[in-house]
Amino acid sequence: MSIHIGIGSWGDDEYRGVLYPPKLPAKDRLRHYATIFNHVEVNSTYYGAPKPDTVKKWIGETPASFLFDIKLHRVFSQSPRSAQPTEGKRDLLGYTLERLEPLIAAQKLGVFLLLLTDRFGPAKHSLAELDVLAERLRPFRLAVELRDPAWVEGEAKPTTLKGFRDRGLALVSVDMPRGPEFFPVLDDVTQPDLAYLRLHGRNRAGYLKGGSAATQHLYRYKEVELDELAARIRTIAKKAKDVRVVCNNHAKDFAPRAALALRTRLL
Numbered sequence: 660m661s662i663h664i665g666i667g668s669w670g671d672d673e674y675r676g677v678l679y680p681p682k683l684p685a686k687d688r689l690r691h692y693a694t695i696f697n698h699v700e701v702n703s704t705y706y707g708a709p710k711p712d713t714v715k716k717w718i719g720e721t722p723a724s725f726l727f728d729i730k731l732h733r734v735f736s737q738s739p740r741s742a743q744p745t746e747g748k749r750d751l752l753g754y755t756l757e758r759l760e761p762l763i764a765a766q767k768l769g770v771f772l773l774l775l776t777d778r779f780g781p782a783k784h785s786l787a788e789l790d791v792l793a794e795r796l797r798p799f800r801l802a803v804e805l806r807d808p809a810w811v812e813g814e815a816k817p818t819t820l821k822g823f824r825d826r827g828l829a830l831v832s833v834d835m836p837r838g839p840e841f842f843p844v845l846d847d848v849t850q851p852d853l854a855y856l857r858l859h860g861r862n863r864a865g866y867l868k869g870g871s872a873a874t875q876h877l878y879r880y881k882e883v884e885l886d887e888l889a890a891r892i893r894t895i896a897k898k899a900k901d902v903r904v905v906c907n908n909h910a911k912d913f914a915p916r917a918a919l920a921l922r923t924r925l926l
Contacts, residue, residue, distance in 0.1 A: 662892065662902045663698035663726065663769075664922050666914040678915040693721040696918065698728065698769065700905045705730045705774075708751075708758040718765045726769035727762060728802075728903060731755075735792060736774050742792035752795055770853065770903060771796050772831070773803045780807035781815055786822040793826055802855040802903070804831035808842050823849035832856045832895065834888060836863035846895050854899035856892065858917060860908035877910040880917045889924040 669692040675681050679691055692699065703709065709717075717727060734741050734751055744750045762768045773792070793801050803823070805811070810819045823830045829850045834857070835841050848854045860878025868874065880888070896902045906917040 660896050660900060660902070662896055662904065662925055663696075664904045664906075664918050664925065665696045665698040665700060666906045666918050667700040667702040667730075667909060668914070669699060671909075671912075673912045674915050677912045678919070689717065690720040693725050696922070697722075697724060698726045698903065700728045700730060700772065700903075700907075702730055704755070705733050705736075707732070708755045711758060711761060714759060714761045718761060718767060721767070723766075725767060727767055728769045728772055728905075729759065730772045730774065731792075736776055739773065739775070739779075739788045739792045742795055752792070768799065770800045770802050770829075770855065772855070773801060775803065775805055775807075777806040779805075780809050781819070782809065786819070786826065789826065789828065793828060797827075800829065800850070800853050801827075802829040802831050802853065804833065804855075804857065806842060808839070811843065811845055820847055820849055829853040829855050833859060834861070834891075835859040836861050836866055838863065840867070846891065846898075848895065848898040850899070852900045853903070854895045854901070855903045855905075856895060857905045857907050858888065860910075860913065873910050876908045876913070878908050879911075879913045880908070880920070882920075885917065885920045885924065889921055892921070892925060 669689045670685065675683070678695070679688055683691060732751060732755065742752045744753070759768060773789070789803065809815060820830070827850065830845075830847065832846045832855065833842050834844070858880070860876050860880070861884075862875060862878040865875045865877050892902065892904055904921060906914040906921070908914050908917060
């Protein structure tokens with residue numbers, strides 16, 4: 660069993676004094692981050708494939724055991740079927756894998772992460788739409804975060820879990836505001852070699868107002884909540900060999916504070 664705790668960025672100025680010494684140059688932040696955590700979820704790849712020189716820089720600034728989990732481009736969030744190559748169009752997935760080749764060769768690519776939109780629900784969509792993407796990414800592991808709670812409500816839940824297991828996909832567990840509008844607390848592990856937990860904070864009003872991600876994630880976890888999350892992670896770790904925990908409450912310095920607190924409790 661291994662638990663990897665991290666966040667989705669290492670470059671935020673707000674992290675100075677919490678994660679980094681106040682005067683640490685920005686160019687040295689990843690190197691310092693990697694002395695504290697052994698894993699990071701790369702957010703920038705949601706918007707575009709990294710440049711080869713950037714990937715080589717990541718490799719050179721982190722120890723051999725450090726892992727990068729790669730958030731897939733937003734095109735695939737909107738339509739996973741976009742992973743199917745189409746004549747006359749650029750193969751975005753192939754291009755991304757080509758750009759990540761140095762990371763793959765260095766054995767530092769951990770998991771691919773797909774974030775589906777709340778419009779991707781079982782009423783109009785099927786998990787079969789993920790098949791091409793999952794197949795093209797093999798042998799790398801793919802974790803998928805669902806946003807429509809209808810996937811796991813009532814009789815739909817066992818079908819969804821079976822669909823994930825049959826496809827070799829890890830269903831992402833989330834921590835977010837409670838209520839019927841939000842994806843529920845669900846820690847069913849669909850792959851014995853991988854569990855993935857993302858902590859979005861519990862700012863209910865921020866989510867319901869439909870503001871920016873920064874507004875939605877404006878939440879600092881309380882000590883009692885961190886104790887609760889640590890217990891939850893320990894339970895998940897009994898079901899999966901490898902557990903990823905990502906603090907995604909990216910507002911102010913809340914994400915590194917939560918990650919450091921969980922690291923103290925768990926590692």
